[in-house]
Every structure is written in C-alpha cells, then in structure tokens.
Amino acid sequence: MDITTLFKACVKTVRTTNKSLGAKEQKPNVFGRTQKDVHLTKAREILKQITSLRSFFLENKAAYLNVINYLSTNKTMTEVDRAEVDAMAENIISKCTHMITEYKKEVAGLPKTKQKEEHYQNVIESLEQYLKNVSKIYTEVKAVRVKRVIETHKLSKLETKPSPQPTETSEVPSKTNLESNSSSSTKKEPRISLPSPTVNYEEELSAEEMQMFESENEILYNELNSISDEVKQMESKVVHIAELQELFTEKVLQQEKDIERIATTVVGSTENVKDANEQIRQAIQRNAGLRVWVLFFLLVMSFSLLFLDWYND
Amino acid sequence: MTSLRQKQINAIKQMLNLNQPQTKLGGLEPVWKILIYDRLGQDIISPLLSVKELREQGVTLFMQLHSDRDPIPEVPAVYFCAPTEENLGRISQDFQAGVYDIYHLNFISPISRQKLEDLASAAITANCVANIHKVFDQYVNFISLEDDMFVLKHQHSDAISYYNINKGDIKDSEMEAVMNTIVDGLFSVFVTSGTVPIIRSPKGNAAEMVAKKLDKKLRDNLFDARNNLFHTDAQAGNFNFQRPLLLVLDRNVDMATPLHHTWTYQALAHDLLELALNRVVIEESTPTGGLYYDILFLFPIFVNVVGARAKNRTCELDCKDKFWWSHKGSPFPTVAEAIQEELEQYKSSEEEVKKLKTSMGIDGENDIALSFVSDNTTKITSAVNSLPQLLEKKRLIDMHTSVATAILNCIKSRKLDTFFELEEKIMSKAQALDKPLLDILSDPGAGTPEDKMRLFIIFYICNPHLSESDVKKYEAALNQAGCDLNPLNYIKRWKSYTKMALAANINQYEGAGTKTVSMFSKLVSQGSNFVMEGVKNLVVKRHNLPVTKIVDNLMEFKNSQEMDEYLYLDPKQLKLTDIPRNRSPFQDAIVFIVGGGNYIEYQNLVDYAKAKTTAGTTKRITYGATTLSNAKQFLKQLALLGQEM
Numbered sequence: 001m002d003i004t005t006l007f008k009a010c011v012k013t014v015r016t017t018n019k020s021l022g023a024k025e026q027k028p029n030v031f032g033r034t035q036k037d038v039h040l041t042k043a044r045e046i047l048k049q050i051t052s053l054r055s056f057f058l059e060n061k062a063a064y065l066n067v068i069n070y071l072s073t074n075k076t077m078t079e080v081d082r083a084e085v086d087a088m089a090e091n092i093i094s095k096c097t098h099m100i101t102e103y104k105k106e107v108a109g110l111p112k113t114k115q116k117e118e119h120y121q122n123v124i125e126s127l128e129q130y131l132k133n134v135s136k137i138y139t140e141v142k143a144v145r146v147k148r149v150i151e152t153h154k155l156s157k158l159e160t161k162p163s164p165q166p167t168e169t170s171e172v173p174s175k176t177n178l179e180s181n182s183s184s185s186t187k188k189e190p191r192i193s194l195p196s197p198t199v200n201y202e203e204e205l206s207a208e209e210m211q212m213f214e215s216e217n218e219i220l221y222n223e224l225n226s227i228s229d230e231v232k233q234m235e236s237k238v239v240h241i242a243e244l245q246e247l248f249t250e251k252v253l254q255q256e257k258d259i260e261r262i263a264t265t266v267v268g269s270t271e272n273v274k275d276a277n278e279q280i281r282q283a284i285q286r287n288a289g290l291r292v293w294v295l296f297f298l299l300v301m302s303f304s305l306l307f308l309d310w311y312n313d
Numbered sequence: 314m315t316s317l318r319q320k321q322i323n324a325i326k327q328m329l330n331l332n333q334p335q336t337k338l339g340g341l342e343p344v345w346k347i348l349i350y351d352r353l354g355q356d357i358i359s360p361l362l363s364v365k366e367l368r369e370q371g372v373t374l375f376m377q378l379h380s381d382r383d384p385i386p387e388v389p390a391v392y393f394c395a396p397t398e399e400n401l402g403r404i405s406q407d408f409q410a411g412v413y414d415i416y417h418l419n420f421i422s423p424i425s426r427q428k429l430e431d432l433a434s435a436a437i438t439a440n441c442v443a444n445i446h447k448v449f450d451q452y453v454n455f456i457s458l459e460d461d462m463f464v465l466k467h468q469h470s471d472a473i474s475y476y477n478i479n480k481g482d483i484k485d486s487e488m489e490a491v492m493n494t495i496v497d498g499l500f501s502v503f504v505t506s507g508t509v510p511i512i513r514s515p516k517g518n519a520a521e522m523v524a525k526k527l528d529k530k531l532r533d534n535l536f537d538a539r540n541n542l543f544h545t546d547a548q549a550g551n552f553n554f555q556r557p558l559l560l561v562l563d564r565n566v567d568m569a570t571p572l573h574h575t576w577t578y579q580a581l582a583h584d585l586l587e588l589a590l591n592r593v594v595i596e597e598s599t600p601t602g603g604l605y606y607d608i609l610f611l612f613p614i615f616v617n618v619v620g621a622r623a624k625n626r627t628c629e630l631d632c633k634d635k636f637w638w639s640h641k642g643s644p645f646p647t648v649a650e651a652i653q654e655e656l657e658q659y660k661s662s663e664e665e666v667k668k669l670k671t672s673m674g675i676d677g678e679n680d681i682a683l684s685f686v687s688d689n690t691t692k693i694t695s696a697v698n699s700l701p702q703l704l705e706k707k708r709l710i711d712m713h714t715s716v717a718t719a720i721l722n723c724i725k726s727r728k729l730d731t732f733f734e735l736e737e738k739i740m741s742k743a744q745a746l747d748k749p750l751l752d753i754l755s756d757p758g759a760g761t762p763e764d765k766m767r768l769f770i771i772f773y774i775c776n777p778h779l780s781e782s783d784v785k786k787y788e789a790a791l792n793q794a795g796c797d798l799n800p801l802n803y804i805k806r807w808k809s810y811t812k813m814a815l816a817a818n819i820n821q822y823e824g825a826g827t828k829t830v831s832m833f834s835k836l837v838s839q840g841s842n843f844v845m846e847g848v849k850n851l852v853v854k855r856h857n858l859p860v861t862k863i864v865d866n867l868m869e870f871k872n873s874q875e876m877d878e879y880l881y882l883d884p885k886q887l888k889l890t891d892i893p894r895n896r897s898p899f900q901d902a903i904v905f906i907v908g909g910g911n912y913i914e915y916q917n918l919v920d921y922a923k924a925k926t927t928a929g930t931t932k933r934i935t936y937g938a939t940t941l942s943n944a945k946q947f948l949k950q951l952a953l954l955g956q957e958m
Contacts, residue, residue: 001450002449004446004448010426011442014433018434047343054342113383116383119374122345126345129343240694244693
C-alpha cells in the first residue's frame with residue numbers, strides 16, 4: 001500500500017512543529033542531491049543504443065519478414081533493403097560490443113571498493129545480457145525469413161509443375177534468343193548472302209530444333225532447379241550451423257578460462273614435484289652421510305675404549 | 314488460481330520493479346537498483362527468488378541492512394525491512410550519511426504513525442526528503458516455503474515459539490506482543506491472497522485469542538472505507554465466491570505428531586538434516602566422481618565434479634526440482650528406488666549422446682548427401698539443446714543421492730526404522746507393547762536418548778491407562794539410557810489438562826500402521842548404491858492425523874460434538890450469527906497451528922487434499938504455522954517447560 005503521501009504529510013507536520021519550536025532549519029534541497037555518477041553515464045549511453053536498436057528491429061520486423069508480396073499495401077523490402085538492414089544491424093551490434101568492452105576496461109581501471117566493483121560488474125553483465133537478447137531477436141528473424149523463402153519457393157514450384165509451359169515458353173524464347181544470337185554472330189555472313197536459305201533453314205529445322213531445344217531446356221531447367229534447391233537448403237543448414245557454432249563458441253570460451261587455470265596449476269604442480277624429488281634425493285644423501293658418520297664415531301669410540309682398556313692394564 | 318506463494322512472488326517482483334505495475338514485454342531494458350534487507354526480509358526473499366532471478370530484475374547489489382555499506386550514486390536503493398526501532402535507526406543513519414541518492418522504502422508490515430513521523434524528522438534533519446521517492450507498506454510478513462505452506466518466522470523465532478507461549482511466567486504484555494506478531498503475520502497472508510476467510514477455532518487457549526484478534530483486525534479494515542485492502546475480486550479477475558476457511562489450532566491439540574519419527578523424504582530431511590528455508594547442509598567426506606563428456610570430437614566439453622575432503626555442501630530443495638516435487642512426500646524406500654530409476658534414465662540418455670558422437674565421427678567424413686546432413690544437424694541441435702538439461706539432471710541426481718545417503722546413514726546408525734514402526738503401532742492400537750518398548754529403551758545401540766524420550770512420550774500420550782508403577786519402571790529405564798526427564802513432567806501436566814477432552818475419543822490416531830513389504834529384494838538385485846538391508850521397507854497405511862480429522866470435519870460440516878464447540882467468526886458480517894447449516898462444504902482451507910508446525914502434518918494434509926480431489930471435490934489446503942520445529946527442537950522446548958514447573 002502506498003503511503004508516500006502519508007509520509008509527505010508527516011514531513012509537513014514535523015516541519016511545522018519544528019518551525020513553531022523555533023528550530024533552525026536547513027535549506028531544503030528541492031532538486032535533490034542526485035549527483036550523476038560519471039561512470040554510469042557511459043553505461044546509460046550503451047543502454048540507449050541497444051534500446052534504439054531493439055525498437056529498430058521491432059519496427060522493421062514485419063516488413064523484413066514479408067517475403068510474399070501479394071498486397072501492395074503491405075510494407076515489404078527489396079533484397080537491397082534487406083541487405084542494408086543486415087549490414088546496419090551488424091554494425092550497431094559490433095559497435096555496442098566494442099563500447100561494452102571499452103567500458104569494462106574503463107571500470108576495471110577505477111579505484112573502488114568491493115561493493116562498487118560488484119555493482120559495476122553486475123551493470124556490465126546486465127548490459128551484455130540485454131545485448132544478447134536483442135541480437136537473438138535479429139538472428140531469429142533472419143532464420144524465420146530464410147525458412148519462409150524456402151517455403152514460398154516450394155509452393156511456387158508446386159504451381160509450375162502442372163503447367164510448365166509458361167515458364168518454359170518464357171525460357172524458350174530466351175534460349176532461342178541466345179541461340180539465335182550466337183548463330184547469328186557466327187552465321188552472319190551466310191545469312192546476309194543467302195537470306196532465303198536461312199529462312200528455309202529456320203523453318204525446316206524449327207520443329208526438330210524446337211524438340212531439341214525443348215528437351216535441352218527441360219534438362220537445364222531441372223538442373224538449375226535442383227541446384228537452386230540445394231543452395232536454398234544449404235543456406236538454411238548453414239544458418240542452423242551458424243547458430244550451433246555460436247553456442248559452441250560460447251561454451252568453448254567459458255571453458256577457456258578454466259582450461260588456462262588448470263594448465264597453470266598443472267605447470268605449478270610439475271615444478272613442485274620436481275623440487276620435491278630434489279629434496280628427497282638430498283634427504284636420502286644426508287641420511288646416508290649421517291649413517292656413515294655415526295658408524296665411524298661408534299667404531300672410533302669402541303677402538304678408543306679398547307685402547308684405554310689395554311693401556312690401563 | 315494462483316497460489317499464495319505465487320502471489321507473494323508477484324508482490325515482491327512488483328516491489329523490485331520500483332512499485333510500478335509490471336508489463337509483460339520480454340527483454341525490456343534493465344533498470345539498475347540495489348536491494349537492502351534485514352533478517353526478516355532475507356528470510357522472506359530467499360525461498361522465493363534465486364540470485365539469478367534477482368539479477369534479471371536488475372538488482373546489482375543486495376546487502377544486509379546492518380552491514381557497512383558504501384555510497385553508490387545514482388541508482389535507486391530499495392529497502393525491504395520490518396519497521397522496528399533498530400531498523401529505523403539504521404535507516405536514519407543512512408540518511409545522515411547520504412549513502413544513496415534515491416530511496417524506496419518498503420516495510421514488511423505496516424509502520425505506525427508515530428514511527429513514520431520519527432522517520433520524517435530524521436529525513437528532515439538529514440536534509441534528504443527529496444531523495445525519498447516512495448514509502449510503501451508491503452503486507453508480506455510471512456515466509457512461503459511451498460505453494461501451500463507458509464510460516465511466520467524463521468530466524469529470531471524464539472518470541473513466538475511454543476515455549477514462549479506456554480511458559481508459566483509469561484506476562485500479559487508479553488502475551489499481547491506475541492499475539493500481535495502472529496495476528497500481523499496472518500493478516501498479511503490474507504491481504505496478499507486477497508480473500509477474507511471464515512475463522513473457526515477451538516475455545517480456551519492461545520488459538521482463541523489469535524482468532525478473536527484477527528477477526529477484529531479484519532473487521533476494522535473491511536469497514537474502513539478509506540483504505541480497504543481487500544479490493545473486490547473483480548480486480549483480481551477471479552470470481553471466487555467461495556471463501557476459504559481459516560482454522561486456527563493450538564499445538565496442544567496434538568502433541569505426539571511433532572515428536573513422531575518420520576518416514577517421508579521431506580520430513581526426514583527436516584528431522585535429520587535440519588532442512589531450513591528449503592536448504593540442507595550436508596557434510597561430504599568422500600570425493601565425488603568426475604564426468605567426462607566428448608561431444609563432436611572437435612569440441613571437448615569437460616565437466617568435472619570433484620569434491621574435497623569433509624566439505625559442507627548446501628543443497629537447495631525447492632519446487633523447481635521435478636524429482637523433489639514428485640517425491641518429497643513418498644516414503645523413503647520409494648525415494649531410493651526412484652533415484653535409481655532416474656540414474657538409469659540419465660545413463661541411457663548419456664549413451665545416446667555418445668552414440669551420436671561416434672556416428673558423426675564416422676559418417677561425417679564420407680557422406681555428403683544433403684539429407685544425411687540435415688538429419689545430423691537436427692540431431693546435433695537436439696543433442697546440444699538437451700545437453701544443459703542433461704547436466705542439470707545429473708546435478709540433481711547427485712544432490713539427491715548425497716541427501717538420501719546422509720539420511721540413510723542416520724537411519725542406520727540410530728535404528729530409526731524400528732522406532733518408526735513401534736510408534737506407528739502405538740499410535741494405532743495402543744495395546745500392551747511393554748516388552749518391545751522396554752527392549753528398545755534399554756538397548757544402548759538404538760538411537761540417541763532423545764529418540765528414546767520421543768518414543769516414550771508418544772507411548773505415554775497414547776495410553777490413557779497407565780499405572781504409576783509402569784511409569785516408574787519406564788522412567789528407570791530411561792534414566793539408565795541417559796535421557797532427560799523434564800519433558801515428561803510437562804507432558805504429564807498437559808495430559809491431565811486434556812484428559813477431559815480425550816476421554817471421549819481415546820484414540821485419535823487410529824488407522825495408523827505399517828506393513829512390511831518385501832520390496833527391497835528388487836533393490837538388492839539391481840545392485841543399487843543404497844544398501845538397504847537391515848533397514849525395513851515399511852509402507853505406511855493411509856491414516857489421518859488429528860489435525861487432518863478436524864479439518865475434514867469442519868470443511869464438510871460433519872456433525873461432531875467437539876466441532877460444535879468451536880468458535881465461528883465471520884469478519885464480513887456485522888452481527889455474530891449462528892453457524893449456518895446449509896452452507897456447501899468449503900473448498901479452500903488454511904490450517905494454522907499456533908506454537909509450531911512440522912512436515913508430517915503438512916504431508917498428511919496434502920495427502921488428504923489429493924485423496925479428496927481424486928474422489929471428486931477439489932480441495933485446496935494451505936498449511937501454516939508460527940514456525941517449523943523438528944522433533945529435537947520441540948523436545949528441547951518441552952524440557953525447558955518441564956524444568957520450570
């Protein structure tokens with residue numbers, strides 16, 4: 001339950017009682033002592049950038065995804081536009097990551113207490129998390145678009161299957177154009193000299209030619225279709241693999257630190273073991289030496305005893 | 314219908330969101346803030362939100378109120394504490410030192426006008442009134458441990474313990490203070506859940522006082538048009554015409570259950586491992602094994618869990634853990650089996666993932682057909698996506714294995730299964746069980762003196778006809794075993810008080826019992842880690858504890874002579890009326906025990922509600938208590954009371 005108003009009322013009552021008691025009052029700081037934290041301004045800038053990026057994505061999401069342009073009223077983007085959007089988005093994301101790393105370095109260089117350090121670290125972490133979320137939107141949208149393109153392509157293929165004429169006839173004139181161009185370039189002279197035979201030539205062979213051309217066209221068409229099919233599929237797979245790659249790189253980077261630590265520990269421990277071997281060897285030597293001396297001492301003492309015994313007798 | 318716990322989480326999340334209503338947009342930009350709490354605030358938040366969730370809400374730092382804190386500029390500081398003198402003093406100190414720039418003060422229970430004025434004057438002297446942006450009364454003075462269980466206090470709960478309420482030299486003012494604390498907590502429960510209950514309680518003890526006070530408080534608030542906290546259900550959106558039944562009971566209605574030896578997983582964890590705020594601390598003295606994963610030979614991912622010597626490991630057992638959720642009420646042998654099953658399942662998934670790696674290694678070099686690649690990519694994606702789940706599962710299985718092993722060790726060393734069996738027999742038939750009882754009491758290897766004391770007290774309670782000589786015989790045996798006889802004195806007095814009530818129905822625990830099922834042959838044949846030979850596989854028969862029986866009677870309006878003597882209080886009605894006979898049975902009930910609750914009763918209520926729900930009528934029962942005490946703590950309190958007599 002909000003009792004802020006009650007609190008403010010209490011403040012007023014206390015102020016009036018203070019005044020009536022004649023107590024001196026400090027000038028109230030009306031605007032509040034909210035000093036801006038110098039170090040947080042950069043963080044807030046980064047935050048603003050990421051938020052603007054996010055709103056940009058959400059705005060253009062519908063247009064970006066609109067692959068099938070049936071209604072002219074629906075906003076859509078041409079391929080060029082999409083490439084532009086892609087490039088800009090990647091640019092901004094890399095800029096933001098750059099800014100975050102810079103900020104990290106800046107913060108690491110500041111003198112601060114443990115609590116402040118934790119505070120700044122968490123601020124940076126939350127910024128990174130936010131950026132990751134926003135870039136996830138972007139990659140998801142891209143993946144969805146690629147999927148949609150493939151779907152529409154499949155749909156369009158189904159349409160052309162029962163009626164291959166329109167596309168073939170469109171192909172055929174282009175093919176005949178090509179052929180006629182090439183033939184015209186090579187057979188230019190005979191054509192000029194013999195107009196009628198060429199006309200006959202064209203008329204005679206047109207039926208055969210058409211058949212040949214038709215079959216050739218069909219083969220070429222199927223080939224190209226399958227190739228473009230494969231290309232589209234590969235594109236989707238590559239996008240998939242790129243996602244997986246991201247996941248893996250994340251994991252690997254996480255492991256990197258641990259592995260480095262383990263490597264240094266291992267090096268340290270091999271050093272320690274070497275030293276330990278050294279020490280043990282020395283200890284054994286000294287032990288042996290000690291034994292030798294003890295034996296010597298005992299021998300000498302016993303001989304001296306014998307000697308004294310013999311001497312005193 | 315969201316549970317009480319969920320409502321409390323929503324309230325706290327809203328508070329963390331600087332008391333602005335939360336929008337459902339995902340990926341909103343983070344607003345950084347600092348959380349400062351006192352002990353009570355810590356107890357309330359720790360079972361509800363994990364550190365990760367706090368960070369998601371934008372909390373960068375969280376600290377104790379009474380610790381040294383450095384000034385952190387510009388970010389708002391959210392205070393969450395109880396409005397005690399100590400806390401307010403510390404807050405005024407903070408004002409003076411100007412530690413933060415923006416203050417949002419949230420008080421766990423409502424702050425009095427006087428204290429608010431003191432705070433205001435402190436703010437004026439420190440010249441930071443403009444920095445205080447919001448002051449809120451959050452009515453969340455209770456700790457939700459589960460979706461349907463709450464307690465009022467955890468740390469510093471001595472003031473409202475059973476001992477404090479029942480001790481002989483308690484002063485009226487102290488009693489008033491204790492009652493006020495309890496009523497405050499119950500009031501916040503109802504504000505958070507947004508409903509006004511119908512209150513019933515027995516007459517003549519602390520429960521009656523609590524019930525009357527709560528009724529008065531609810532009534533005052535309802536008829537105070539200005540700040541009525543119970544906005545109509547239209548706001549919450551649930552047209553809940555049924556009002557819940559609040560049943561306030563005193564611990565004295567059933568003294569045997571807190572001392573009973575338990576057999577269900579959660580109750581065992583509470584009894585033996587001191588489960589507190591859904592956390593258990595286990596001492597591990599053996600190093601756990603390591604795990605090695607090899608995914609896609611290009612990316613070796615190394616997962617190694619190596620423990621050290623005698624390490625104290627904190628395990629969190631809460632409702633997000635699926636295994637815990639489904640097995641916390643099952644008897645212990647079932648739990649052991651279930652852990653085995655989970656382990657098998659996990660091993661098979663691990664095998665699958667490894668197979669994937671080999672198939673990738675072999676086929677990825679030769680085959681370049683697109684279909685195969687697509688197959689593999691989907692397989693890889695699924696494997697990678699399921700990998701964190703697998704790791705999490707492994708961690709949970711590890712944790713449960715260590716918890717269960719710790720419990721099993723305790724059971725084996727103290728022969729708790731025999732105790733349990735005997736107690737169940739006593740509570741059901743109360744026949745002449747002298748021989749086995751005397752054997753156990755004089756057996757030095759079976760259980761600690763406290764266990765024996767518990768067993769004997771239960772025997773004493775359930776046997777209305779016990780001659781003096783018998784009692785002397787037992788006392789001698791107990792003395793020999795080294796038990797402290799003070800609790801017994803207190804129980805004797807208690808029994809004499811309640812003798813009249815018990816005269817009618819001698820045995821409130823009827824229907825209990827166990828039957829030994831030879832199920833552990835299956836366990837042994839599976840070569841399990843849990844060598845449960847020597848531990849009897851006891852299966853508990855369904856029975857109702859006294860508390861459950863009372864709940865059943867009152868919810869269904871069964872005609873029972875005792876129940877008619879219970880008070881009936883309805884805060885929404887202006888005049889006190891009689892008990893309406895034509896009401897439909899209640900669907901929601903909140904059972905509150907003044908003086909200490911335990912997991913056994915909770916489990917019993919849960920089972921009862923489940924049985925009723927499968928039978929047709931939906932019943933939701935929430936269990937609440939002033940605090941949770943396991944048998945050891947309760948016995949200690951009884952000893953203190955006995956000593957004072």
